[in-house]
Amino acid sequence: MVTVRNGNSGAAVKALQVQLNKYNAGLAVDGAFGSGTESKVKAFQQSKGLNPVDGIVGPATWEALLSGSGSGSGGGSGTLTxxxxxxxxxxxxxxxxxxxxxxxRNSRTCTSFDGLRTSSANGAVSLKQAVGGCTVTITGGTETGHSAGTYSHANGYKLDFQHVACLTNYITGTFPRTGERAGxxxxxYTAPSGNIYADEGNHWDVTFMN
Structure with a gap:
């Protein structure tokens, strides 16, 4: 892979921007490596535990971008520590x-992200971006104590979010109500992406399907 950094341009930079956008970077795919692309690279490197976090896209960063896992990712491709x-x-x-x-992760009074799917983490970031200045606080992750199932907390599909008015207003005002959960x-409330938002009263239980 070609190493690219701030100031470079061309096809390799376009390929980089396409890969970063898979992680909700929201970059214009223009082939120009500027400060915006550099900041997204640094955020990606940090999220994957890569070292150094320098904004330079070398072999290790390319590998993490293309495989969905980085150095010391733990839990295999697609999950995070x-x-x-x-x-x-x-x-x-x-x-x-x-x-x-x-x-x-083994204590029900903790909030753990071990084994969280990368796509679920990206979904949480997208939710925060959508609500802007609204305070978004996670109160539950992959720790024990949640209901079992394929699309469960334990399998990295779900996160719980603190119930605040601005988040509730966004969810109920943006996504259609699609019924009530059995039990x-x-x-x-279901988003076009398939993500499901369940209002449990004191928190939102969110299932990230993509």
Whole structure:
């Protein structure tokens, strides 16, 4: 792979921008490596635990972009460690909290991101971008204690978000109500992407399907 950096232009930079946009970078695919592309590269490198975070796209960064996993990703292609997901969320302005103030996946009082699907993390970042200045706080991740199932917290498909008015207004005002969840009657709202938002009263239970 051709190493590219700020100031470069051409087909390799276009290919880079296409790959970054798969992670919701929102870049114009113009083949010009400017400060905007550099900042997205640095955010990607940080989210994947790559070192150094220098904005230069060499072999390791290309590999992470093309494979969906980076150095020390843990859990295989398409999933993140807690540290990687936390870095991604911090960069996007997303907060998180737990009743136990911990991140141990094996404790139900913790909020852990170990094993979170990369696409779920990207979905959370997209949600934050959509609501702008609204405070977005994650209250539940992949830790034990949630309901089992294929599209579950444990399998990295779900995140819980703190129930705040601006987030609720965005979800209910943007996506159609599609019924109630069997079992607990939680109102369901479904996005065109297939993501499902369940209103559990004190938090939003969000299933990221893509």
């Amino acid at each position: 807690h540290a990687q997901a936390a870095a991604k969320f911090s960069a996007a302005g997303i907060g998180w909290t737990s009743s136990g103030g911990c991140s141990d 607990d009657g939680a109102p369901l």
